[in-house]
Amino acid sequence: MRRVLLPPTISAEPAPAGAGIVDFGGASMGTTWSARVALTPGAMAAGVPLRAAGLQAGLQEQLDQVVREMSHWEPASDLGRFNRAGACTWHVLPAGFLEVLKYALEVARATGGACDPCAGLLVNLWGFGPTGRHDEAGFVPPTARDVATVRAGMAGRTVELDAARKRAFQPGGVQLDLSAVAKGFGVDRLAQYLEAQGCRHYLVEVGGELRGAGFKPDGQPWWVALEEPPAPGAGRAGEIAVALHGLAVATSGDYRKYFMQDAERRPHTIDPRNGMPISNALASVTVVHESAMAADAWSTALTVLGPEQGLALAERKGLAARFLLREGKGLREILSSRFQKMLEEE
Template identity: 60%
Template sequence: MRRVILPHHISDDPAPAGGVLRDFAGRSMGTSWSVRLVAAPTVTVSHLQQGLQQQLDSVVAEMSHWESDSNLGRFNRAPAGSWHDLPPAFFDVLSFALDVARASGGACDPCAGTLVNLWGFGPHGRFDHPDFIAPTLDAIASARAQLAAARKDMQLVPAPARRAFQPGGIELDLSAVAKGYGVDRLAYYLKSQGIDHFVVEVGGELRGAGVKPDGQPLWVALEQVEQGQQGSNDELVLALHGLAVATSGDYRRYFERDGKRYAHTIDPRSGLPISNGLASVTVVHAQCMAADAWSTALTVLGRVDGLALAERQGLAARFVERTIDHGHVTYHEYLSTHLRSMLDE
């Protein structure tokens, strides 16, 4: 069965007369990006390829923990007790990530890069290298204690200063929010170029606006954990009209030891990879940055606590829980009230 999710507000702005679809694509943030837009046949759009790539290059230059010379990389290496002027975009993204950390009780913390690195999901000591050894409980406890101590002293000074204090021991990791912000950045750029009908995507996170030349919305299918997954076979499609969508899942990056799966999503509260039975969480939101961050936070919290927080925050969220009984895998879907209200039933 095909189920449809519709936005609460639909613009009646039509696509350009005689509009045609144009496609652009590239690489950034260790993944691919793509843009499909509608433009009048007389409008020149060839310059957009370079402009779109530059937007993402700017995000990487400021916020990548993979690039040692990024603003984030320099902050992470800075001496204890130092203040740093941050670019406006970096400051805003970090501030938002810290807001989500507070609202989620620390389930998604941009300051927890040390824990991510311990488990081999950062830029060094990777889990897929042959010499990787999973951290001991003592090493995890030590990293958590150091993080807790440093976290108390970290400070941000808002605009116009936009400064951050490195107390020592803070390693920022914005991977739960920067990709979503990159999607938003592409959308803002297209708007600035007079393009109002488009869908943009970075590594599977999407945002759309307007309609196709035939007046139909830009449809996308919500990501499934597995093709033909039992217990959640219904296709769920979203009209990507003024909305963004992001999914966090334990099936994207992980490693296995002694028959146990260790997901790349780390719970900063315990210092351990999540193991709460959630296979994925999808969040639909006006901003992809928010959808990205909240999907991670809700995944860490688990189905019960995550769904409760989604209700309190008014988030449109879909939880897919995996149960295994004697080797038989079943998936169960749970929708927040806000997402359920968007179903066209």
């Protein structure tokens, strides 16, 4: 029996009469993006004919701006310049960069440092940064001493924000990595851009993280199946379809980016509290939220915390979260109470 997850509120506004779905897409952040928009021929936005080429360029520009501000792969980005800045210096940040960093630091505090944007040195050490990657020839995994040395160098170095002056403090040597938040923020930017152009019915996606609003021309919401990790046995958790009507969804897991070391999986998600890749039997965590940035950040944070601490925090925060644990050759599902309340069976 298929299970469906429904939004708490549903708008009565249908898609425009005579609308069809127009598809857009491209590349950004080392992955692909797409947008499906319900548009009428000759649709108008702010009194101007809505041309597909203009929307395509505008959507791409939203993500290009995120890359210019927050990419740790681009040395010329604002984040790259911040990471190279001298000790004890303040730096004015673009509005988007400041918003993402502020939210990431809030999640770090709420999780006791389990998901920390200041842990870029550890990400790089394990071969998941822009250089010295685990999939390049000559990579050697760090030793326990290597990890201890990097963590000792990070101790006591705190990035501070001055929201009034829109700036951040570089204590020296801190390497920001916003990859657990920036992609979701990019999804939100696509949605906000479409809303500003008068588009109310759409599904946008960046690298598998999605946000939807309104309806398709046939009156149905934007249904998407939740991602589920591969499992060699028969113990699958079962399909869940989500109606992305004013909702976003993000999944973090140990099965996309990883390498094997001594028969042990080393996922790209690092626990800054011990400097090691996660090893808590969680295959994935999915979070459904009104904000793609929040879903992105919390799916990563709950993955690091693990099934018990992660579920407890999800309950305290009222998060709709789905945990999938590896058990033998199958998967076991754990749902937060908020997730369960939104779930129905067909």
